Amino acid sequence: MADRDGAQPRVTALARKLGARIAASGPLPVDAYMAACLADEAFGYYRSATAIGAAGDFTTAPEIAQVFGELIGLWLADQWQAQGAPQRFNLVELGPGRGVLMQDALRAAGQALPAFAAAARLHLVDISVPMREEQRRRLAAHAPTWHAELADVPNDAPMFAVANEFFDALPVRQHVRRGSAWHERRVGLHEGRLGFVEGEAVPGDFARAEAPEGAVVETCPAGEAIAQELGARIAELGGAALAIDYGTAVSGWGDTLQALRQHKPVDVFEAPGECDLTAHVDFPALMAAARKGGAASYGIVGQGAFLTRLGLPVRLGRLLRSAAPRQARELAKASQRLLDPREMGTLFKVVCIVPAGSAPPPGFVSELEI
Numbered sequence: 001m002a003d004r005d006g007a008q009p010r011v012t013a014l015a016r017k018l019g020a021r022i023a024a025s026g027p028l029p030v031d032a033y034m035a036a037c038l039a040d041e042a043f044g045y046y047r048s049a050t051a052i053g054a055a056g057d058f059t060t061a062p063e064i065a066q067v068f069g070e071l072i073g074l075w076l077a078d079q080w081q082a083q084g085a086p087q088r089f090n091l092v093e094l095g096p097g098r099g100v101l102m103q104d105a106l107r108a109a110g111q112a113l114p115a116f117a118a119a120a121r122l123h124l125v126d127i128s129v130p131m132r133e134e135q136r137r138r139l140a141a142h143a144p145t146w147h148a149e150l151a152d153v154p155n156d157a158p159m160f161a162v163a164n165e166f167f168d169a170l171p172v173r174q175h176v177r178r179g180s181a182w183h184e185r186r187v188g189l190h191e192g193r194l195g196f197v198e199g200e201a202v203p204g205d206f207a208r209a210e211a212p213e214g215a216v217v218e219t220c221p222a223g224e225a226i227a228q229e230l231g232a233r234i235a236e237l238g239g240a241a242l243a244i245d246y247g248t249a250v251s252g253w254g255d256t257l258q259a260l261r262q263h264k265p266v267d268v269f270e271a272p273g274e275c276d277l278t279a280h281v282d283f284p285a286l287m288a289a290a291r292k293g294g295a296a297s298y299g300i301v302g303q304g305a306f307l308t309r310l311g312l313p314v315r316l317g318r319l320l321r322s323a324a325p326r327q328a329r330e331l332a333k334a335s336q337r338l339l340d341p342r343e344m345g346t347l348f349k350v351v352c353i354v355p356a357g358s359a360p361p362p363g364f365v366s367e368l369e370i
């Protein structure tokens with residue numbers, strides 16, 4: 001049977017598994033659905049797909065231009081130096097994908113400050129087996145240790161961390177406004193097919209007085225827990241964390257859950273477990289969680305402004321002078337994609353977490369820029 005758009009819905013193995021689970025114990029909260037689609041032990045998207053790149057489902061900044069990872073490496077090394085260049089520290093990446101960002105970061109930071117690369121113990125947090133393989137290929141020389149979650153990374157030294165397009169993959173809950181109450185949005189069955197259903201009223205004051213009747217408000221308990229943990233570790237032993245993602249600078253409302261397949265948006269129920277699912281990151285909520293952990297946070301700054309302040313145009317100018325014409329055109333185009341407000345420049349945003357009382361790190365001006 002074709003759906004409204006004429007597309008053929010695929011009953012994937014995960015769709016059958018979720019259908020049976022819903023039939024047995026009722027509709028699932030949206031975060032449970034998203035978690036299953038991405039991380040189900042047997043059928044989750046990140047368990048099998050090599051999602052990133054031209055042949056995959058989406059592309060990310062480090063895959064577009066190496067200068068992205070290089071500038072992040074220099075930022076981390078600068079913060080390490082600003083905190084007294086500790087002789088031992090944990091260098092952590094959350095969701096490293098194919099390992100390209102960290103490879104570029106360590107090369108650039110290692111050239112500028114060899115002692116930084118020498119003192120780093122590399123910890124990679126990722127649930128994806130194929131991605132871990134790619135990471136091993138690129139980062140073996142740095143002897144990484146892998147973990148399924150941040151909580152497993154040793155908390156025995158200062159931590160310098162980066163997360164690019166990681167928080168958008170963490171499951172969100174959705175709540176629908178009905179009068180003065182908020183109802184949990186759930187995934188149930190309509191004539192045997194997965195779809196949204198409205199669940200019970202749940203406690204929750206989202207301070208979104210302006211949200212109209214029927215509006216959807218999202219929260220990301222998993223993301224907030226990780227931001228709080230980063231804040232607590234940085235407050236306790238020092239370090240810094242940088243998070244780059246697409247999302248909102250003001251906590252608002254709206255259903256931002258989206259599925260991507262081969263670089264095209266598709267319905268979130270189209271082929272569960274075979275598409276990437278993401279939601280916009282609520283940056284103010286992440287920063288509040290980091291501060292709850294005891295650290296300070298800076299941002300929110302647009303990716304374009306951040307990379308410009310770190311000197312991307314200067315670095316690019318230097319590269320262009322020694323590049324062949326075709327390579328120069330490609331370099332200029334790639335940088336443009338990262339910086340331009342019509343591309344990734346403002347949709348993508350950057351925040352950092354540093355010890356309370358720290359001055360704004362490079363790229364940041366104040367505690368609330370947007």
Ligand code: SAH
Nearest residue numbers: 046060095096097126127128131164165169
């Ligand atoms: N940072 C990379 C990859 C972004 S894609 C880049 O910029 O190219 C998201 C990454 O997070 C993937 O490597 C995926 O395997 C990982 N990931 C997704 N959900 C995760 C989770 N719950 N815990 C740990 N890693 C996760």
